[in-house]
Amino acid sequence: MGEVSVPASGMQFDFVVVGGGTAGCCLASRLHSLLPQSSVALLERGPDETENPLVTNPLAAAQLPETDLVINYKTSPQSQLNNRQVTNYAGRLLSGSSAANYGAWIRAPATDYDHWAERVGNPRWAYKELLPFFRRTESHYDPSGDAEQHGFQGPIHTTSGRSYPLREPVHAAFLQAGFRNIPDLNAGDALGVAPWTENWKDGSRQHSNKVFDLSGVKVFTGAVVARLLVDDDRVATGVALIDGLQIQAKREVIISCGAHKTPQLLMLSGIGPKEELEQHGIRQVVESPAVGTNHFDHLALHQAWKLKHPERGLALGSPAFSDLAYMLGYPVEWIATDAVPSHLLEPALIEDAGAQSSIDPKAHPNLVPSCAHLALLIAYAPLNLSGDYNVPLDGSHVSSGALLYKPTSRGRITLSSADPNAEPVVDPHYYSTQADRQMLRAGVRRIGQIMETAAARGIIEGETTPQGMPSLTSSASDQDIDARIKDYSEVWHHSAGTAAMGKNIQDSVVDAELKVHGLKHLRVVDASVFPEPISATPQATVYAIAEVAAVLISQGLE
Secondary structure, eight states, X not given: XXXXXXXXXXXXXXXXXXXXXXXXXXXXXXXXHHOTTSOEEEEESSOOOTTOHHHHOGGGGGGGGGSTTEEEEXXXXXXXXXXXXXXXXXXXXXXXXXXXXXXXXXXXXXXXXXXXXXXXXXXXXXXXXXXXXXXXXXXOSOTTSOTTTXXXXXXXXXXXXXXXXXXXXXXXXXXXXXXXXXXXXXXXXXXXXXXXXXXXXXXXXXXXXXXXXXXXXXXXXXXXXXXXXEOTTSBEEEEEETTSOEEEEEEEEEEOOHHHHHHHHHHHTTEEOHHHHHHTTOOOSEEOTTTTOSBBOOEEEXXXXXXXXXXXXXXXXXXXXXXXXXXXXXXXXXXXXXXXXXXXXXXXHHHHHOXXXXXXXXXXXXXXXXXXXXXXXXXXXXXXXXXXXOOOOSSSEEEEEEEESXXXXXXXXXXXXXXXXXXXXXXXXXXXXXXXXXXXXXXXXXXXXXXXXXXXXXXXXXXXXXXXXXXXXXXXXXXXXXXXXXXXOEEOSOOBOTTOBXXXXXXXXXXXXXXXXXXXXXXXXXXXXXXXXXXXXXXXXXXXXHHHHHHHHHHHTO
């Protein structure tokens, strides 16, 4: 890696990539590969911790939020969650969140990307067109896998199929609850139960800085960008750092700072809603009202379940749960995706839109027949329990998760001040729509159905609930489910959408080529460009976006 710790004022590169995270490392590497005669600078505010054991070890991932390598954004009080402030995590190191996540490798159903393409008016973002870029990134774990769907020579090796003691009964519980078995979650058809796929390799993290070759890229760590440099013709010409140093871009500036920091940098640079900029004394360069809006994330409820025979070494924390293979990734084997029936969801969408609204079932992305609204899983440890929901990590419990893949609640990112060192204000408006409540309630009830199957009853004694709260069964009331969600739900730290892709500057920030509306030589390449939620963890899709961006930029210079 061509790393330089401190840039010199007046340095000049063809491309300046701001943000050395998941997308930024991939994009910088690919730009150098596609355009070897061009110079590329990659600016990252955090350190390089490539070989830090907390980064490389799967079981150490839970400890990272307690370090300076992860930003702990606290949301503003969420009115629908008993005014709790919910933590949003994001990586603050080279590789970004790819160095701090749990390694899930999941694509969304094909229909999600097809609707994305339709919404932005460009077939480039349809699933069939994205497939070459998904393939380019991965080395699929199964050499006999479908070559149309998967790559086998990419830098990121996927893994699946560790065999835990509860593998068969947990799978049987999903099947008995009515889920169909699908062999491959990442082949465009995702409704059913499938093997959990992740991107740990031999028990070590494959974060973006580690797997993408940056030897031809000038990488600056500890480089905090204060603002973009934009000339009178609205051409992005470089960046200014907080110490006043400037780095010039002869061709393009690309922002890859993530869904929290990308809109903050745009607004600090005068690109955003006029009233927000005026409030902080920032001169407006471009009126871009959508900057910071459209924020969404995956809200989830986790529950702890006591095992009947913990002495058999069935879960993490037990001395008998000792096979070294169990330590090579996240302790999950199966993930199910599920659809909420339209007769429950459509009235909620109509209520949210207003009594006079008419929802077109063919047009709304949450009403297409193949839409996966929920993800459901069982982990062999009491994971992601929040607040005072304390369950010992001693092998006596497993946990379930019901995750809302397709929220309709939308929040926003705003500035706390004009100081680039200050964190932005994060107000996601979690659980603020009737549709979200219907979907997540349905997910919790589906978990109840799974745990009430004969297969689950054979291994589970019952739910261990937070103090004073009833168990949540398949017939739990809305009130009981909502009470639990309001006090104990958390997010999976998948913030996206805050510099959304779209057709015009009124309701989006970038166009279908990732170019920022109203400016020249400026793009955004990260999860903030997602126009709407996808039924997947974001990592695989973010890499695909970076791969697409590299090709778009290189083709534009030919």
